[in-house]
């Protein structure tokens with residue numbers, strides 16, 4: 173487990189990767205380049221590079237939703253994940269990885285069905301869950317996994 177006390181997070185306006193101190197995370201941090209406020213309490217769509225950057229360098233646990241646009245259950249849990257990002261703001265980061273666009277990551281983590289959610293701590297997989305879950309179940313799973 174790393175002693176890292178930062179979170180690495182891209183700016184949704186300009187794409188700049190920002191390194192934010194953990195204790196500043198919930199205080200509406202701004203992008204170092206364009207000064208727009210960072211979206212900290214919403215699921216973030218990532219490509220392979222951003223995925224590895226964030227899970228390996230962020231102090232908070234990271235929940236990654238492996239999904240694809242054609243997957244009905246994936247679309248069903250999208251609003252649940254948005255809700256979870258708000259409820260667990262400051263405790264958890266949520267990423268969305270499109271398995272069609274980023275097949276390398278899906279094969280590395282042996283994703284055989286979607287949606288699959290993997291919790292990462294200190295850059296390592298800690299637990300995973302396959303299949304859609306209703307909100308209360310998802311919340312319980314996250315609480316146990318944190």
Ligand SMILES: [Zn+2]
Pocket residue numbers: 183184185186187188203204205206207208
């Ligand atoms: Zn920016």
